[in-house]
Amino acid sequence: MPLRCEVATQDKLLFEGPVDMVIAPGSEGEMGILPDHAPLLTTLGFGVLRVRQGSDEQAFTIAGGFMEVQPDVVTVLADVGERVDEIDLQRAEAAKARAEAALRSVTPAEADQYLALENALRRSTLRLEAARRFRRPSARPGKRAPTNDEES
Amino acid sequence: MPSAREMRSRIRSVSNISQVTRALQAVSASRARKAEQAVAATRPYAAKAWQVLQHLSNQPGRAYLHPLLTERAAANRILVVLVTGDRGLCGAYNINVVRYALERFARAQAEVSYVVIGRKGREMLVRRRGELRAEFTGLPAEPVFADVSAIGRLAVDDFLSGRFDQVYLVYTDYVNLLKQVPRTVKLLPLELETGGGRVADFAGHAHQGSAYIYEPGETELLDQIVPRFTALQVFQAILESQASEHAARMVAMRNATENAKELVAALRLDYNKARQQSITNDMLDIAGGAEALAQAGGA
Numbered sequence: 001m002p003l004r005c006e007v008a009t010q011d012k013l014l015f016e017g018p019v020d021m022v023i024a025p026g027s028e029g030e031m032g033i034l035p036d037h038a039p040l041l042t043t044l045g046f047g048v049l050r051v052r053q054g055s056d057e058q059a060f061t062i063a064g065g066f067m068e069v070q071p072d073v074v075t076v077l078a079d080v081g082e083r084v085d086e087i088d089l090q091r092a093e094a095a096k097a098r099a100e101a102a103l104r105s106v107t108p109a110e111a112d113q114y115l116a117l118e119n120a121l122r123r124s125t126l127r128l129e130a131a132r133r134f135r136r137p138s139a140r141p142g143k144r145a146p147t148n149d150e151e152s
Numbered sequence: 153m154p155s156a157r158e159m160r161s162r163i164r165s166v167s168n169i170s171q172v173t174r175a176l177q178a179v180s181a182s183r184a185r186k187a188e189q190a191v192a193a194t195r196p197y198a199a200k201a202w203q204v205l206q207h208l209s210n211q212p213g214r215a216y217l218h219p220l221l222t223e224r225a226a227a228n229r230i231l232v233v234l235v236t237g238d239r240g241l242c243g244a245y246n247i248n249v250v251r252y253a254l255e256r257f258a259r260a261q262a263e264v265s266y267v268v269i270g271r272k273g274r275e276m277l278v279r280r281r282g283e284l285r286a287e288f289t290g291l292p293a294e295p296v297f298a299d300v301s302a303i304g305r306l307a308v309d310d311f312l313s314g315r316f317d318q319v320y321l322v323y324t325d326y327v328n329l330l331k332q333v334p335r336t337v338k339l340l341p342l343e344l345e346t347g348g349g350r351v352a353d354f355a356g357h358a359h360q361g362s363a364y365i366y367e368p369g370e371t372e373l374l375d376q377i378v379p380r381f382t383a384l385q386v387f388q389a390i391l392e393s394q395a396s397e398h399a400a401r402m403v404a405m406r407n408a409t410e411n412a413k414e415l416v417a418a419l420r421l422d423y424n425k426a427r428q429q430s431i432t433n434d435m436l437d438i439a440g441g442a443e444a445l446a447q448a449g450g451a
Binding site: 006008009010011012013016026027028038039040041042043066068075077079 | 190193194196197200201203204207208296297363364365366367368372373376377380384387
């Protein structure tokens with residue numbers, strides 16, 4: 001039985017199509033889903049969601065959300081999500097630097113702000129690492145990624 | 153009778169205004185289209201979240217009902233989340249939705265408080281002595297989910313703390329460019345039976361019978377999903393309302409442009425008549441003068 005996967009955020013459908021395997025960052029640990037998996041419902045943590053189809057693997061950064069698994073369909077509802085191939089490395093670097101600078105200027109005593117900033121830093125670090133590790137070679141002929149023709 | 157100069161400047165100012173309204177009309181039309189697309193983009197997530205909620209509630213042997221899904225015995229205090237615009241120049245858009253909300257809840261046997269989104273709605277409610285719980289103004293023109301998630305959180309927190317027994321959402325549903333209708337949706341407690349209103353087509357998937365594996369636990373999952381879904385409904389309502397606002401503004405501006413066109417035509421007719429009249433008078437003067445001179449010379 002083929003497995004279908006759908007990845008959606010609140011404002012966008014990120015991915016939809018047949019897959020061989022889904023590797024997801026569950027809140028209790030990374031999990032791989034193959035066809036005919038038992039029904040499962042789980043929350044997601046910070047991490048990289050990978051969708052494998054043949055020799056092709058697509059990666060998405062995910063920050064929170066949940067995932068529903070049925071024998072023939074995996075539905076990922078992410079709070080924040082982004083296709084790794086679409087991450088703009090320069091902007092991600094800038095965001096990380098900004099978060100680090102901001103984090104230094106507040107003390108842990110200002111709990112709300114501190115947590116928010118820490119989250120922002122975690123997210124930007126995650127994006128950078130994901131972009132370095134999981135970007136497909138086809139999307140990066142030179143050092144810098146071209147912005148067009150990434151889909152295919 | 154105004155002078156020719158006054159009339160000329162009046163014509164110029166009216167046609168300047170019509171240029172502005174025509175530009176606003178074009179901008180609003182494209183914004184309405186964009187907001188409409190933004191609404192459409194939220195539907196996959198909404199449909200799937202709804203589906204997951206349905207699965208959860210249909211699980212065999214579910215004894216525990218989540219507080220966010222539990223109807224309270226008495227609804228003494230009602231919270232209404234009212235979505236309006238920040239700006240005017242959009243016909244009756246703002247007043248329609250505010251009036252609709254006030255009428256809808258006028259007969260309620262309960263205290264009604266409002267969370268208002270949009271400056272116009274706040275002003276109208278304050279004038280009508282509505283009870284304000286909170287206000288959110290100055291939303292970005294193209295909001296993303298993170299911009300409005302606080303509104304949903306506020307509703308959920310107030311509901312859970314027992315401050316309110318029911319939460320409703322009032323917004324303007326975008327039907328098409330010419331038609332927008334105010335609507336009410338019950339936000340909390342979430343009613344799983346009624347189909348959630350604007351969530352389209354979730355009947356296609358009917359996986360039932362087999363029990364789920366939960367990670368971490370069923371309660372924790374519901375704790376996450378229900379507030380998320382509530383916030384999403386607010387987000388969708390805001391996008392719908394924005395599409396409606398832009399559409400209403402487009403129509404209002406088109407009417408204004410047409411009125412200006414008519415006014416310019418009428419003014420120009422008056423102006424030309426006056427101009428012709430003054431030329432005729434001048435000619436008569438000259439002719440009369442020449443005639444007088446000729447008679448004087450002949451005598």
